[in-house]
Amino acid sequence: MGDSPDIRLGNLHIAAGEIDHVELLSSQTSALYRSQEFTDVTFVVEGSKFFAHRVILAARSEYFRALLYGGMRETNPEAQIEIKDTTAPAFNALLKYVYTGKVYLGEFKEETVLELLSLAHKYGFLALESALQGYLKATLSIRNVCFVFDTALLYQMTDLGTTCLSFLDRNAVEVLSTDGFSCLTKSGLVEIIKRDSFCAPENQIFRAVREWVESAEGIAEADLRDILDKVRLPLISLHDLFDIVRPSELFSADAILDAIRIKTESRVNEMNFRGHLVPEENIATSRHGAEVIEGEMRECLLDGDTTHFDLDRGFTRHLIVDGDRGICIDLGRPSIINTIKMLLWNKDQRSYSYYIEVSMDNSDWIRVIDYSKYFCRSWQTLHFKPRVVRQVTRLTLMQYARYIRVYGVHNTVNKVFHLVHFECLYSNTTCELGADGVIVPSENVALPSLGASVIEGVSRSRNALLNGEVGNYDWNIGYTCHQLGSGAIVVQLPQPYIIGSMRLLLWDLDERRYSYYIEVSCDQQSWVRVVDKTKEECRSWQYLTFDARPVVFVRIVGVDNTANEVFHCVHFECPANQKEPSICGSDRTDSSEQSVMSADTTISSIM
Numbered sequence: 001m002g003d004s005p006d007i008r009l010g011n012l013h014i015a016a017g018e019i020d021h022v023e024l025l026s027s028q029t030s031a032l033y034r035s036q037e038f039t040d041v042t043f044v045v046e047g048s049k050f051f052a053h054r055v056i057l058a059a060r061s062e063y064f065r066a067l068l069y070g071g072m073r074e075t076n077p078e079a080q081i082e083i084k085d086t087t088a089p090a091f092n093a094l095l096k097y098v099y100t101g102k103v104y105l106g107e108f109k110e111e112t113v114l115e116l117l118s119l120a121h122k123y124g125f126l127a128l129e130s131a132l133q134g135y136l137k138a139t140l141s142i143r144n145v146c147f148v149f150d151t152a153l154l155y156q157m158t159d160l161g162t163t164c165l166s167f168l169d170r171n172a173v174e175v176l177s178t179d180g181f182s183c184l185t186k187s188g189l190v191e192i193i194k195r196d197s198f199c200a201p202e203n204q205i206f207r208a209v210r211e212w213v214e215s216a217e218g219i220a221e222a223d224l225r226d227i228l229d230k231v232r233l234p235l236i237s238l239h240d241l242f243d244i245v246r247p248s249e250l251f252s253a254d255a256i257l258d259a260i261r262i263k264t265e266s267r268v269n270e271m272n273f274r275g276h277l278v279p280e281e282n283i284a285t286s287r288h289g290a291e292v293i294e295g296e297m298r299e300c301l302l303d304g305d306t307t308h309f310d311l312d313r314g315f316t317r318h319l320i321v322d323g324d325r326g327i328c329i330d331l332g333r334p335s336i337i338n339t340i341k342m343l344l345w346n347k348d349q350r351s352y353s354y355y356i357e358v359s360m361d362n363s364d365w366i367r368v369i370d371y372s373k374y375f376c377r378s379w380q381t382l383h384f385k386p387r388v389v390r391q392v393t394r395l396t397l398m399q400y401a402r403y404i405r406v407y408g409v410h411n412t413v414n415k416v417f418h419l420v421h422f423e424c425l426y427s428n429t430t431c432e433l434g435a436d437g438v439i440v441p442s443e444n445v446a447l448p449s450l451g452a453s454v455i456e457g458v459s460r461s462r463n464a465l466l467n468g469e470v471g472n473y474d475w476n477i478g479y480t481c482h483q484l485g486s487g488a489i490v491v492q493l494p495q496p497y498i499i500g501s502m503r504l505l506l507w508d509l510d511e512r513r514y515s516y517y518i519e520v521s522c523d524q525q526s527w528v529r530v531v532d533k534t535k536e537e538c539r540s541w542q543y544l545t546f547d548a549r550p551v552v553f554v555r556i557v558g559v560d561n562t563a564n565e566v567f568h569c570v571h572f573e574c575p576a577n578q579k580e581p582s583i584c585g586s587d588r589t590d591s592s593e594q595s596v597m598s599a600d601t602t603i604s605s606i607m
Contacts, residue, residue: 048088063123090115146180150188172200176208194230197277202235233259268364275336275400282423289332326407339427340382345418351375353410358401370436374496378451440498444573451494489556500548503576507568513537515560521553
């Protein structure tokens, strides 16, 4: 018949030989909604009758199929089925959705939307359930979040529940005074107030809990203990402990005395604080209330500019001398963090050593990163472990801070510590950590994108050894080399990593063999030999393992080449890994690296 033209007949459309009457079918099916014609089942909800067609219900829902035609079958064709535990408006909305595929949520009260969600969950309308969850997430408010959270908890709707908890964390103070909070189920109440990130003054949390208990009827003693155990008495002032908590008689005298003992005998950083949690977002910004309160040229550190800096501008600094308090950032409020990213001044090859401490009161400090014995440069990606804190009868994990102090202890060029950029956050990406907070990477970190560089060796192209090119090399390009008996190839990682394996590719376009050894160091002064191939003839790919240890510098030293007096290496990585490069979500590009020294006049002759 040749090409089929598009034909429109009224609102009917025939395209490329396909007849599409979906709108007509939907319109005709929708006409059956609330029509008593041909109906063969009646539902009764709150005294209201809803007439329906068994076959349509069964086609749309496995639950209704079982109820009307299966083991749950109602044998009387005109049976009335009573539906309990819901409302007439919610069931009416569900029936409308069954027949039309549409429901206009803006017409309903929030209570009806929640009832409709429970019906969609009960009867297996997964698409409707998902759409309702999306609507509720988009319309969360201070007033309704507790009701929505209780529903999500009841029906184990993890995604909706997580969104509610995040909203509750961000609006803790306001939520405590709502009617919704006092109407929470016991499970919902416990899930909310036990969170480290539900950050409100503890005396306000106690008042809200007291009001909840007073309005609850017949609460079991075990449930009451479970709720009260989540209130952190040591965070309440002595005045409020005596004047508000003690008169309530919710806590025993011993519990109050234990709280007073913890307040008076514990270090501040050992207290079980609550903190604000903003996942995957840098909170060291003025928008979040952060500011630099110690250090010189403070205005530069948090401005977000990681490009425009030189010898005179674009960084914050402090003198590396006794008595100097380093560079201190006030986050503006107690916060939960586990990751710090910062840029050390890197316009030349200098390296720095430093440590980082955190505090809640700018007085009692806890060291979370100690790189005082490591040489570091350029971008630093740092993670630290939560600390264990004893809270009367239980242990909890905390990683709270309001103040962060970065203190430089060494600069390989002078007595000044320079910090170009600083950020901190809570990351959901987990990393294995060793002593001093040193990361144990699972993937290659010897990458220029992470700040690694070749600081000794001869090559035609910048960082050829680390660029990942393992198939594009010949007699003239694509390798790094050094003269046997003189020098070495040295790779500097931007910060220490716990390394236990390496992989390298020796130049292999003919049958020559090499002998070599590899040493590692943290400060470019004390070296440890981890690989010894001096008595072997090696060729092509080398996969090397050794006892894992902190590594900043890797020195590859060739001792023999069966063809000439030069050692050639095409590719290096540590740890040995075949995966795409990344480290704990970091993806930094250091645009200021200097080229490795070149020797264009001699390379072609040393192969």
